[in-house]
Amino acid sequence: LETVDTEGDVGKFASLDLDRQGYPHIAYFAWEEERAGALKYARWNGADWELERVDELLDVDISFLGARRMMSIVLDAQDRPHIAYCDRGLLTYAVKTGDGWQLQPVAQPSAANQALGQLVSLDLDNEGRPHLTYYELPSSPSTSLGTIFYAVGEALVPTAVEENADRAVPQ
Numbered sequence: 752l753e754t755v756d757t758e759g760d761v762g763k764f765a766s767l768d769l770d771r772q773g774y775p776h777i778a779y780f781a782w783e784e785e786r787a788g789a790l791k792y793a794r795w796n797g798a799d800w801e802l803e804r805v806d807e808l809l810d811v812d813i814s815f816l817g818a819r820r821m822m823s824i825v826l827d828a829q830d831r832p833h834i835a836y837c838d839r840g841l842l843t844y845a846v847k848t849g850d851g852w853q854l855q856p857v858a859q860p861s862a863a864n865q866a867l868g869q870l871v872s873l874d875l876d877n878e879g880r881p882h883l884t885y886y887e888l889p890s891s892p893s894t895s896l897g898t899i900f901y902a903v904g905e906a907l908v909p910t911a912v913e914e915n916a917d918r919a920v921p922q
Contacts, residue, residue: 879906
């Protein structure tokens, strides 16, 4: 049993993958203020945990303690982490680039009264293309029927480090 991160209220909605050496790579959410926090990444290097802040999540609402999966991590053939994650307003795809992360916005809610925020799943195909599923919450709180979406993208080839790149969602 290992303690990965002890800084504040951390570890919610964790997702795990193992590299070729069997070492864990973990993506998780850490609260920083009301309704906001950080996507964090932890990697075991064989001796210690290496921790990184990947991005901010600005509109997180945990209205009940039911199922949530706000992020999903997958390692590619080079053991490079790819993470899909969302808050209520934006689904983002990130890939590790040397000392930083390349971020690519994927989707926003389909209507102003809709929200994202759970059931994110990511996998890479044999050509490195990301395949994502995510859930859009219903517009009316009186119904539990939301929508599952599926998206496939081009392989994201890591480039130079991009500090919170342009966050506009592709059309």
